[in-house]
Amino acid sequence: MSCFSCSSRHKDPRKRIAYTNASQSLSRVVDTIECEKNNLSPDGERSGGGAHKFTLRQLAAATENFREANLIGEGGFGRVYKGHINSGQIVAIKQLNRNGQQGSQEFLVECLMLIMLHHTNLVSLIGYCAEGQERLLVYEYMSQDLPPKREPLDWNTRIKIALGAAKGLTYLHDVVNPPVIYRDLKSANILLDDEFNPKLSDFGLAKLGPVGDDTHVSTRVMGTYGYCAPDYIMSGKLNVKSDVYSFGVVLLELITGRQAFDISKEFGEQKLIVWSRPFLNDRRRFVQLADPLLQGHYPRRALYQLSVVTSLCLHEKPHMRPTMSDVTAAIDYVASQPYIPGTNCSTPPLSPPLKDVSSSNRNEDNKED
Known part of the structure; x- marks a missing residue:
């Protein structure tokens, strides 16, 4: 089961379950x-x-x-x-x-x-x-590894994986009540079947999210280095936007073909987020994010749009990050522009595809700060 590299009781959703080691x-x-x-x-x-x-x-x-x-x-x-x-x-x-x-x-x-x-x-x-x-x-049993050991994933397959993973997180955040915070989203926890359909796995660190007027749950910081949101690391305050940040890191890995943290790289390139910051949301330099193994076989417009979505997910302020439902809608739009050989030279749009993707929830999330 290697790969890329809940709900409440009706009576009392926060009731704890006592158990022993027996x-x-x-x-x-x-x-x-x-x-x-x-x-x-x-x-x-x-x-x-x-x-x-x-x-x-x-x-x-x-x-x-x-x-x-x-x-x-x-x-x-x-x-x-x-x-x-x-x-x-x-x-x-x-x-x-x-x-x-x-x-x-x-x-x-x-x-x-x-x-x-x-x-x-x-x-x-x-x-x-x-x-x-x-x-x-x-x-x-899920048969595929991410990245595959045989050959690199093509652009359309990468988008398929991103969209499926986003739908899984949207279900946890928006359908389940109270919401479930995955807390350990990383490429290694995204499993693939024979047709590269993704499934989230390893829920050992999952937590029930805040309910009512609460904006977060306070907990011991746990997760995987390179994927955890900086605000969560600094404060121990966990909410669904922590997962959104981690998903942004996974998007970066899919775009670049790099690992979230790679000690084999030169010092300035070991942390994927640090290396990618200058290129995200830059209309002149965003193509430098693309995995060289794609060999240019990707739609430039869709790559730009996905880089903007990724940048929003990785915003330092949690209330400025989009919801996973917004992210899913954005990736679905990107997926509607698949790579077709010979048609990858379109000019990226002047504006991001989701320029105001997080504006609808900024006011209600401002209190998270």
Whole structure:
């Protein structure tokens, strides 16, 4: 499961769920939530069916006893294996590192989030295992890596990935109530299927967003270096605009083919945002952002428009960033101008495609400062 490189209870949306490290207690909490899933799930696209409770023996058999040859990814949560369950379905099985309470909490958060949330652009949870000290999550298997190991992505595919990821975030922010803040959006958490349809994964750091008159939730700063919004890092105040900033970094990676932070680059180019600032929203220099591997095969007008959207997402002031619904609409417009060989020499527009994209919510967001 490597790649590019929730809702509330009706009675009390902020009610906390108590649990212990004991496997029976943790498993019972998950089972209870699964039974109440239909009441918890917000309106949205549903995958049907519930999360299955697996035994450790079943998942060991599915992965050939967690054989190294079946290892497909490794991260902060633990290791991810490719496996085959009894139904014959190919799955991805994520095994938690045995590093104490923090891991169990992230396991619980991710399990509950994916039980309750369903959308085409969110990875589907097939099941889980909480047995002894073992914590495992079973997902649908996503076959593609981003960036692919074979050849670079073309422009149209990059826009397809950006649009799908934006739709997933829009669902979390605007459909789910209270909103869900993803908090760890990065290219490595965007999984792709055989047709490069993207799905957001890894919800262990997700948080319920502010409700009512609250403008943020205060929390310990967590995330991935290079993707976190500077205002969140400085203050610990988290809101949906923190995700918008992270999405802007992912857009930059798609445009440039560079990583958010690359220590192999020269000092002034290691941080992607620092390197790209002079080119964003500059009608004379924006083409320098384009990934050289695209070899000029992209529509100049659409590239300029996407660079403007990216610049808005990366605004230092959170209330000046657009909402994800605005971003999705903008990328949808960019996607309506696909690259067609021989027609990529159009002049970029004099004005950004979304010049006032965030004006509709500036007044209500000003209090975030």
